[in-house]
Amino acid sequence: MAKKDAAYVCSECDATFYRWSGRCPNCRQWDSLQEVRAAPARERSLGRAAIATPPLSIAEIEVDPHVRVPTDIPEFDRVLGGGVLLGSTILLGGEPGIGKSTMLLQALGMMAAQGMRCLYVSCEESLGQVKMRAERLGLERSALAVSAETSLESILALVGTETPQVVVVESIQRVNAAELDSPTGSLRQVSTCATALTEACKEAGCALFLVGHVTKQGLIAGPRALEHLVDTVLYFESERFQALRILRAAKNRFGAVNEIGVFEMGPDGLQEVRNPSELFLAERDASASGSVVTATMEGSRALLVEVQALVGPGAYGTPERKASGMDYRRFSMMLSVLERQAGVELGRCDAFVNVAGGVRVFEPAADLPLVLALASSFRNRPFFSDAVAVGEVGLGGEVRAVSRIEERLKEARKLGFERAVVPAGNAGAARRLVSEVHPVRNLLEAVRCLHAPG
Numbered sequence: 001m002a003k004k005d006a007a008y009v010c011s012e013c014d015a016t017f018y019r020w021s022g023r024c025p026n027c028r029q030w031d032s033l034q035e036v037r038a039a040p041a042r043e044r045s046l047g048r049a050a051i052a053t054p055p056l057s058i059a060e061i062e063v064d065p066h067v068r069v070p071t072d073i074p075e076f077d078r079v080l081g082g083g084v085l086l087g088s089t090i091l092l093g094g095e096p097g098i099g100k101s102t103m104l105l106q107a108l109g110m111m112a113a114q115g116m117r118c119l120y121v122s123c124e125e126s127l128g129q130v131k132m133r134a135e136r137l138g139l140e141r142s143a144l145a146v147s148a149e150t151s152l153e154s155i156l157a158l159v160g161t162e163t164p165q166v167v168v169v170e171s172i173q174r175v176n177a178a179e180l181d182s183p184t185g186s187l188r189q190v191s192t193c194a195t196a197l198t199e200a201c202k203e204a205g206c207a208l209f210l211v212g213h214v215t216k217q218g219l220i221a222g223p224r225a226l227e228h229l230v231d232t233v234l235y236f237e238s239e240r241f242q243a244l245r246i247l248r249a250a251k252n253r254f255g256a257v258n259e260i261g262v263f264e265m266g267p268d269g270l271q272e273v274r275n276p277s278e279l280f281l282a283e284r285d286a287s288a289s290g291s292v293v294t295a296t297m298e299g300s301r302a303l304l305v306e307v308q309a310l311v312g313p314g315a316y317g318t319p320e321r322k323a324s325g326m327d328y329r330r331f332s333m334m335l336s337v338l339e340r341q342a343g344v345e346l347g348r349c350d351a352f353v354n355v356a357g358g359v360r361v362f363e364p365a366a367d368l369p370l371v372l373a374l375a376s377s378f379r380n381r382p383f384f385s386d387a388v389a390v391g392e393v394g395l396g397g398e399v400r401a402v403s404r405i406e407e408r409l410k411e412a413r414k415l416g417f418e419r420a421v422v423p424a425g426n427a428g429a430a431r432r433l434v435s436e437v438h439p440v441r442n443l444l445e446a447v448r449c450l451h452a453p454g
């Protein structure tokens with residue numbers, strides 16, 4: 001059998017293959033595979049190479065103290081895990097126009113006002129454009145340093161000479177390393193530049209924010225490819241046509257994942273939404289059928305959101321189904337469970353579900369409010385207007401206990417919900433928090449709540 005000492009590396013994405021092909025199987029670039037010879041096996045044999053740093057026992061390892069700097073924008077600080085950690089790299093992704101530049105300019109402006117050395121590298125917009133945005137945000141007199149460099153070498157030099165404590169590079173897809181002949185924005189450029197910037201900033205002990213654009217179609221050379229390189233990944237999300245912006249931590253080596261910050265885009269920048277539950281429930285019609293309020297966990301905090309369902313007789317053929325803000329497969333499964341285990345015959349109906357306010361709810365604890373909303377719409381019987389529902393629903397129609405019931409119900413009570421429909425397994429804890437508890441063991445018991453007078 002032939003030895004596998006020849007390999008082919010893609011000049012675009014650095015993927016390695018053991019067979020040549022005309023097109024890279026990974027990034028689909030044509031004619032980019034180049035042969036490299038692997039080092040002969042004998043050089044790699046045990047004990048030949050010098051060891052630069054011998055291993056240490058856990059007790060011997062010294063950890064650099066981490067310095068966290070709050071930006072004074074509490075919603076932003078919480079998502080970061082309690083402020084900006086100096087020496088860490090944070091990737092901020094989101095669709096164009098969602099508010100990445102605005103967020104970072106505001107945060108940097110706040111930090112510069114505290115006397116921190118901040119550098120904003122704008123690779124996409126001119127200095128004039130940055131100034132105009134800064135004026136809108138009330139930062140026209142800020143000491144924040146701005147540069148419009150796009151070359152990696154120049155940015156690295158700036159980090160060396162300006163010795164900033166916080167650097168923003170917007171966007172990483174626009175930075176160019178002269179040593180590479182791949183085009184700006186290619187996966188190879190993006191990952192080379194991100195690696196070099198990350199290393200330089202780590203060494204200098206400054207925090208680095210990398211901005212990356214994400215498009216609806218997915219991205220070619222974008223943030224997802226960088227997720228493993230950085231310490232923290234934040235994504236900005238919104239529902240189209242809504243001023244609401246949700247900043248979510250998708251990864252955080254130094255904080256809780258799935259932590260969210262809620263903002264509203266206004267004429268003078270992003271404003272924090274201090275009580276998101278109130279906002280999410282603001283336009284609710286409490287007496288309508290098909291509407292159920294639930295308490296969902298987002299990172300370390302509970303949020304109240306409204307799950308809405310609309311079920312109608314299907315016209316003909318395949319019934320129409322749509323889920324927004326929820327997982328479609330979970331929704332389909334719940335339709336089947338509801339039909340099979342509670343006799344709610346939705347099979348031929350059109351069914352739509354939506355989480356009002358543009359939030360996305362993906363945890364199993366949202367199963368119960370989802371099935372209740374569907375059954376409520378189907379039977380045209382409203383759910384209690386002053387109750388929240390939480391619970392995971394199994395395939396057998398059993399309702400299972402959920403985690404962190406205390407936090408969920410505390411948030412509910414804060415907003416005046418004194419009644420809760422909960423899994424029987426959570427009933428004890430729930431009784432200590434709200435005045436009226438309806439424990440349910442299965443879907444049949446759950447749908448009975450729709451008959452009870454509100």
Ligand code: TYD
Pocket residue numbers: 094095096097098099100101102103133136137265266267268269270
């Ligand atoms: P921006 O921060 O430039 O988005 P990104 O960097 O993610 O591409 O935000 C752009 C949008 O926000 C744009 O449509 C204008 C709007 N905007 C406001 O509504 N108010 C403001 O104060 C600012 C600065 C922008």
Ligand code: MG
Pocket residue numbers: 097100101102170
């Ligand atoms: Mg921008």
